[in-house]
Amino acid sequence: MQAYLSPDDCNLEEFTQQVTRSLTPQEVPQAHDIQNNIPIYDVTQLDLTGDTRALKAEWAHVFLKSSGVLLLKNAFQDTGCIDAASVIYERIIADEKAAQGAKADHFAASGANDRIWNSAQKLCHYDPKVFAQYFGNLAIDAACEAWLGPNYQMTAQVNLVRPSGAAQSPHRDYHLGFQPREVAARYPAHVHDLSPVLTLQGAVAHVDMPIESGPTKLLPFSQLYRHGYLAFTMPEFRDFFEENFVQVPLKKGDVLFFNPALYHAGGANVSADIQRMANLLQVSSAYGRSLENLDRQSMTLQLYEVLARGDHGLSEPQVDAAISACAEGYSFPTNLDTDPPIGGLAPETPAALCRRALANQMAVQDFNAALTALYRRKQA
Template identity: 55%
Template structure:
C-alpha cells in the first residue's frame, strides 16, 4: 500500500493534468501584490505591473556592477515577480517607429491585394492584420531603418536579462482594426501552442522550462488608449506551474475575464513579459484607431539541436523501409523509429505559407509520416507531400 501511494504521489508530481488544476491554488499566486520597494530601478507600479523609465534603465547599466544589478532585477521581475514590465519611452525618436510603420502598412496592403498573410493563433480570422516574420521583411525592405529600430538598448537589455547572450530575435506585426475582437486568454510559445492532450505528455520540469526559452515583447507603434484594446494581463499568473493546462478550463478563463488588468501605452513604449503569463490582446472599441504593435518573440540560444540533420532526406528513405517492416515491428516500435527520424515540432516555419490552420500549430513532418503510413500512401505521394511541406517552411 505504501509503495502504491508513493508511485501515485510521484506520478502526480511529474505528470500535470488539466483535471488537477485548482482555482484556489491559482488565486494564491495570482493575487499577490507587486511591491515597488523590491525593484529599486523601477519608477512605479500600476495595476500590479512594473513601470520603468527607459532612460533611467540605460543610465543605470553604465557600470559593470550596475549592469549586473539591473539585469538581475529585470530577470526576477519576469520570473518570480509580476511577469510583465512596461518600459516607457523606449524609443525616444519615434520617427524610427513611424518609418517602420510605413513599411508595415505597405506590406499589409500588399497582403490585401494578393489575399495572403493574416491568421492568428488566438483570435478569430479577420479580427486583425498580421505580418508573419516582420523581422526579415523589415530588414529586406529598409536595412537602415531596421538597424536603427533593433539597435534599441531596451530591447537588448530585456532580452539578455531573461535569456542571456546570443538570443535569437523574431517578430510579427499585429494590427487590430476598430471593432477587432479580443484574443482568448492564453500562454505563449512553446507549450502554449499545444493542446491539453499534448501538454499532458510533457513532465512537469518541461512546464517549468518552456517559459525560460522565450521572452515576449511588444513595441507600441501608436498611442494605445484603453478603448483601443491594449494587451490584457494577469500579473503573477506565470508562477502557477500547471497554467498551460489551466487555461483550457472555463473557471480559469472566467477568472481572467474578471481579474485581468490593462494599461494604456504611448507610441515608443515597449512591454516585455514572461510567455507563461496569462494574457490576451484586447478588443479595439475605438472608431478610428488602428492599434499596431510589433510583437517580439525572443528565443534562447539553447533552443536548438547540436547537429544539423537533413530530416527530409532521412524521412524519404525511412518511409518505404517502415512499410516493409510492418508485421516485424509493432506500431509502437514504428512510432519510435519515426520519432528518431522525422521533425516532430511545427516550428520554426514560414507562417505565411504554413499557417496554423485548424489548430494552434502547423502539421509536423512526424504527423505527415504517420498519416502516410496509416493511409498506406505510395512512395511517390509521400515524397511529393514531404517536399511540399519542406518548401512551405522555407523563408
C-alpha cells in the first residue's frame, strides 16, 4: 500500500487513460442530456420536494467515480432574486473599489476581473430577504447534501470577468489544491483521497454565458487521478488540459457543480460586451474547515427577522434550505463545560434553534437573546 504520493510518480500517460473515456446515459439515468461528458439535469423536470435520495446518490456517483461535474439547468426558475443580488454585488464592487482599489483574483491576473470575497455574508447583511430567496434553493441544497451531507457550511465569492478578462491557470481547489506541491506531498496518500470529499465547488450563473464569455473550462474525470494535487502545476499536465478541456454555455439561473479535485479554470472573456458574473460557491463539510470565516451569528439573526415576518414567499423546504446556507448546523467545536449535551450526544446548534424558534413563533427579541446565549456558551 502506498503511504505517500510523490511528484516523481506523476504519469501523464496514466492520467490520459483515466480521463479519455465517455460518459454513458446508463451512468446518469436521471439526466436529461449529456454534453461534452457533462450530465445536464433540467431542474424543472425534477421533483425536489419528495424523496431525493436516488437523485442524490446519482449525483454523488458523478462527483466521486464518474465525470466529476454536473450542470443544473434552470436551478433558479425565477431569476428575480439573481437580478436583485447582481445589483447588490455591483454596488459592493464599486464601494470596495472606491475604498480599497482593485482586488487580485487568485489564479488570474487582476485588472478586468473583479472579486467579492465572502459574498454570502455581504449579501445577507445588505438584504437578508434577497439572501433568503437566493439561497432558499432546493436544487443547490440537494447538490450540497448529495456530496457533503447535512449541516454543510456555505461560503461564496463573486467573480466578475469583464471583456478582455484573462483566463485562470488550470488547478484543483481547496483544501490540498491550495497548498504548494512540496506541502501537499507531506500529507499521507489517504489525505489526498479525503480532501475532495470535504468541499464542493459550485457556480451560479448571474448572466447568460456563451462560450465566448469564458465559462469554466473543465476536464471531466480528472478528479479520479490520485496524484492530481501534485501534478496540476506540471507543464505537461497543464498543456494536456489546455488541449482537451471542455466548456458548456450557461444561462442565467443555471448552476454548475463539480468535485474540487476536478481540473478546471475560468475561461478568458473574449466577448465584446458580456459582463460575466458568477457567484462561486465553496461549500464545506460540517467536518472540515471552510475557506472563509463568516459572522454566522449576525447573519442568522438577520435571516430570522425576515423568515419570522413571513413575507418572503418561500415554501417550508425553501426556508429550510435558506437556514442551511446561513446558520451553523454543527454542534462542534464548543465548550462542553458551559455547553454540555443535554438529552443527547450534542448540544443544540444555531440552525436547530432557528428552526425551533420559527416553529414556536418566537419573537425576534427573544430569538436574539437565545442565539446570543447559545454563542456565549460555546466560548472557551
